[in-house]
Amino acid sequence: MSKSCTLCSTSRPVLVRCQIDESQKWHFVCPGACWKKVSGGVEDAKGLEGEFPWYRYGGMWKDRSADGPVSAKKPRKVKERQKEEARARAGRDMGGDEDGVEDVDT
Numbered sequence: 306m307s308k309s310c311t312l313c314s315t316s317r318p319v320l321v322r323c324q325i326d327e328s329q330k331w332h333f334v335c336p337g338a339c340w341k342k343v344s345g346g347v348e349d350a351k352g353l354e355g356e357f358p359w360y361r362y363g364g365m366w367k368d369r370s371a372d373g374p375v376s377a378k379k380p381r382k383v384k385e386r387q388k389e390e391a392r393a394r395a396g397r398d399m400g401g402d403e404d405g406v407e408d409v410d411t
């Protein structure tokens with residue numbers, strides 16, 4: 306999945322996430338020309354607040370699918386889901402009712 310620059314609509318594998326205007330909406334702009342246009346080419350537009358009062362840097366966006374073949378490792382999301390499913394199964398096997406479990410000190 307690739308995203309395109311909200312300024313020039315060019316689709317790119319890497320974009321800079323930033324706020325650039327009073328709408329405070331997150332934009333995704335080309336790390337090159339478009340970003341320089343909205344930030345002055347300075348991360349956080351330091352010292353350029355007068356020129357770019359709305360600019361706020363929000364990190365880089367990367368197209369993961371553009372990274373080439375994915376490693377054989379399972380994505381963390383899948384692993385976590387499987388762990389959770391295993392936990393749920395274990396809970397059922399033990400006849401436990403997670404919702405009703407409370408630490409009663411008697």
Ligand SMILES: [Zn+2]
Pocket residue numbers: 310311312313314315334335339
């Ligand atoms: Zn652009």
